[in-house]
Amino acid sequence: MDGNILAIDIGGSHIKGTILNAAGDPQTEYKKIVTPPQATAPIVIDIVRQLAKDMPAYDKVSVGFPGYVRNGIVYTAPNLFPTISGEIPLGQQIADQLKKPVRLVNDADQLGLGVVSGKGFELAVTLGTGFGTALLIDGYLLPHLELAHHPISKGRDYDVYIGAKALTKAGKKKWNKRMVKVLAVLKTVFNYDRLYIGGGNIDKLEIPLENNIIRFSNRDGIKGGARLWQLDDKYHISTNHPAGH
Known part of the structure; x- marks a missing residue:
């Protein structure tokens, strides 16, 4: 399938969408x-449906989600669904709503696929509502780690x-000092070839x-929403x- 792709980025502050061609343009x-406070899966799905409405024709859907995702199932989402209990088959639910095949991954993983060079060991991080991370080697995603939940300072x-x-709470000056520490830790722990850094707070x-x-x-x-469809199932x-297809 080489047609257009609806690329969705679900975030703690906004849910965004655009249409990509197969090359990612x-x-x-x-x-x-705007992502409402106390969002639930049905609310998120309805917003995705609203974004898809009146979009040009597309054949498939890529979704980045801020939490631990495996095989289209959401297991954790502390910055979006803080009261989540059990598993949410969000990928399947969106596929059934839009009547299109869906690939749903962690949001940092999707962004990382879009920005890395594809050469060597690369790390992509996002500074937003939370701290997103993606690890890639030669352009292929490694199993997702929720590094955001690893303690970094005084149990935090x-x-x-x-x-x-x-x-x-801390202010920009103190936050930047904390980022110096975080980047030093990432360099020591991962010994990456390149680190890509983005997200809603990158301008701070x-x-x-x-x-x-x-x-x-x-x-x-x-x-990355297009790159996601270039990876086969072994990754x-x-x-x-959609149900029935």
Whole structure:
């Protein structure tokens, strides 16, 4: 299938969508809708349906979701569904709603696919409501790790230490000092060839960056919605088909 792709980015502040061609080039401007507080899966699905309405024709759907996702099933989503209990087959539910095949992965994984060079060991991180991470080697996703929930300081995990709430509470100057520490830890732990850093709060980052650390925008990363369909199932990317198809 080489047709257009509806690429959706589900975030803690907004849910965004655009149409991509098979090469990952945007065919429409971003549409976005505010993510309501205390969002639930039915609310998110309805917003995705609204974004898809009146879009040009598309054959398949890519969805980035802020939580732990495996085979289209959401297991954790602390910054979106804080009261989640059990598993949410969100990929299948979106496929049934839009009547199109869906690939749903962690949002940082989808963005990472869109921005990495595809050469060597690369790490992509997003600074938004929480802290997203994606690991790739030679352009292929490695199994997703929820690094955001690993303790970084005094029992606080990355989400608490440098997430959006921490930025507001601590202020930009202190937050940037924390980012110096975080980047030093990532360099020591991962020994990456390149680190890509983006997300909604990237414009608040004011520290000098090493030559192998590259800023990116979500508009750059949305190309990952096309790249997602170029990976076959052996890379643990499953496809949810609409019921009856």
